[in-house]
Amino acid sequence: MYNPKDIIELIAGNVGKTRNPFGIPKFMINRWHKDLDMPDKGDAMLFTGLMYQFVPYIEKSTKYLAKFEDTFLEGLIRFAGYVPRYLSGLGLSVITPGGEKKKFNGILQDIAKILMASNVDFFYRPDLDDYSGVLLYDLGDQEGFVQHARYVTGKLKEAGIKKLITVDPHTTYALKVLFPKYADASFDVKTYFQLVDFQSKNGHRHVTLHDPCFYGRYLDLSEVPKKVLTDLNVECVPVRNAGPFTNCCGGPAESISPKLSTEVGDRRLEELNVTGEKIVSMCPICLGNLRKSGADVEDLSTVIAQCLEK
Amino acid sequence: MALLNPNFAEEMEPFTEDTALACFNCGTCTAICPLVYEHFPRKMIRYIQIGAKDRILENAQELWRCLHCGLCTLTCPREANPGEIILGLKRFVVANWRRS
The missing domain is CATH 3.40.50 (Rossmann fold)
Known part of the structure; x- marks a missing residue:
C-alpha cells in the first residue's frame, strides 16, 4: 500500500495545476466528440466529467503502481510531484495505447447516438466539460475538492447552464449531491439512461x-x-x-x-x-x-x- | 498506552456529521465491509468515541483502504453513517498532515 499522503498530494497538485488528476492537457484527453456533429446550444448540456476518457490512463498508471507497490521503490512516488505536471502528463499520454483511448471514446459516442435516437434536445461544449474533482472528495482532500468544484461550477453558471446530462455515477453524484452542498450550485441533473426513449x-x-x-x-x-x-x-x-x-x-x-x-x-x-x-x-x-x-x-x-x- | 482526548468528537465536528456517538459497536459495518480487514471500520469509530486521537493518527493509513462503497452506512442499525465517519476521518487526517 502506498502512503496515502504521497498519492493525495500528487493528485491534488495535478488537479490544482491542470484540472485533471493526471496532468494531461484536456485537449489531448477529450477528443471523443471530434467526429460527431453535435450542436453547441440546446436544452441540456452533455457533461461527461472526463471519467470515461481517463480509463486508459488509469489502467496504464495503476499498472506501474501495482508493479512497485510494497517494494523499496514505492516511496519514490513522493518525488513525482517535482516533475512538471504537464511533462509527466504528456509522458503518460504517450505510453497509453491509442486503441484503448479509441475504445473508451467509442462509449461516449454511443451515448451521444442514444440521446440523438431518443430525440433529446442536448448540446455539447467541450470547453465546459471538466473533471468533477470527485476523487479529491473521496480521498479526503476537502479543501482541494471545494476549490475545484467552484472552478467547474463557476464556468457552468457563467455560461448559463441549468440542465446537465451525465454519463457515469461518480460525476452524477458530484453534480447532484456534492456541488449543491459544497459549491453552492444546483443543476437539473439526469443521467443518459434516464432519457432513453426509442x-x-x-x-x-x-x-x-x-x-x-x-x-x-x-x-x-x-x-x-x-x-x-x-x-x-x-x-x-x-x-x-x-x-x-x-x-x-x-x-x-x-x-x-x-x-x-x-x-x-x-x-x-x-x-x-x-x-x-x-x-x-x-x-x-x-x-x-x-x-x-x-x-x-x-x-x-x-x-x-x-x-x-x- | 493511549492518551485519550475527551473533546475529540468535538474536534471532529468541522470534518463530519456528529454521528460517531450513536454507534453501539454492534459490528454490522465490519461484517459487511468488502475489505474483510481486522475490525474496520468499527475500530476507528470506537477510537473517536473514546477520544483516542493518537491511535487514529498512528493508524491513519488504514482509512484509505475504505472504498467508500456505502454498504456499512446502508446496514447500520443506528444510522450512525460509518462511511461518512471514515470519510470525515480522512479529511481530519489530511488537514492534520497539512498543518504539521
Whole structure:
C-alpha cells in the first residue's frame, strides 16, 4: 500500500495545476466528440466529467503502481510531484495505447447516438466539460475538492447552464449531491439512461448487470437501466448482490493500493461470473477494474447502442 | 498506552456529521465491509468515541483502504453513517498532515 499522503498530494497538485488528476492537457484527453456533429446550444448540456476518457490512463498508471507497490521503490512516488505536471502528463499520454483511448471514446459516442435516437434536445461544449474533482472528495482532500468544484461550477453558471446530462455515477453524484452542498450550485441533473426513449425489441440476449455502488446505493438508480434493457428485449440475469446491496468492484482503492483493488475486484467478478452471461457495467471505474480482474465486460451504452443498429 | 482526548468528537465536528456517538459497536459495518480487514471500520469509530486521537493518527493509513462503497452506512442499525465517519476521518487526517 502506498502512503496515502504521497498519492493525495500528487493528485491534488495535478488537479490544482491542470484540472485533471493526471496532468494531461484536456485537449489531448477529450477528443471523443471530434467526429460527431453535435450542436453547441440546446436544452441540456452533455457533461461527461472526463471519467470515461481517463480509463486508459488509469489502467496504464495503476499498472506501474501495482508493479512497485510494497517494494523499496514505492516511496519514490513522493518525488513525482517535482516533475512538471504537464511533462509527466504528456509522458503518460504517450505510453497509453491509442486503441484503448479509441475504445473508451467509442462509449461516449454511443451515448451521444442514444440521446440523438431518443430525440433529446442536448448540446455539447467541450470547453465546459471538466473533471468533477470527485476523487479529491473521496480521498479526503476537502479543501482541494471545494476549490475545484467552484472552478467547474463557476464556468457552468457563467455560461448559463441549468440542465446537465451525465454519463457515469461518480460525476452524477458530484453534480447532484456534492456541488449543491459544497459549491453552492444546483443543476437539473439526469443521467443518459434516464432519457432513453426509442422503440426496439432487438436485444435478444441475456446479460449480467453489475450495479455500481453510486447508482445502487447513493443515487438509488439501479432499476432504471434494468428497465431500459428489459424494454429492449435484453434480459438481466439476477445477481446475488445487486441494487442497494451491490458489491464494490474495488476500483476506488486503485490509486492507493492496486493489490487491494484487484483483491476486491476478483471477489466481485466471482459473484458475477456465476450467471455465465456477459457482464455489463455502467461505470468507467467498474469497467476498468473488472477488466483488470479478467472480466469480459461491456458498457451499458454499447449494449443499448447495438439495439439501435439492428 | 493511549492518551485519550475527551473533546475529540468535538474536534471532529468541522470534518463530519456528529454521528460517531450513536454507534453501539454492534459490528454490522465490519461484517459487511468488502475489505474483510481486522475490525474496520468499527475500530476507528470506537477510537473517536473514546477520544483516542493518537491511535487514529498512528493508524491513519488504514482509512484509505475504505472504498467508500456505502454498504456499512446502508446496514447500520443506528444510522450512525460509518462511511461518512471514515470519510470525515480522512479529511481530519489530511488537514492534520497539512498543518504539521
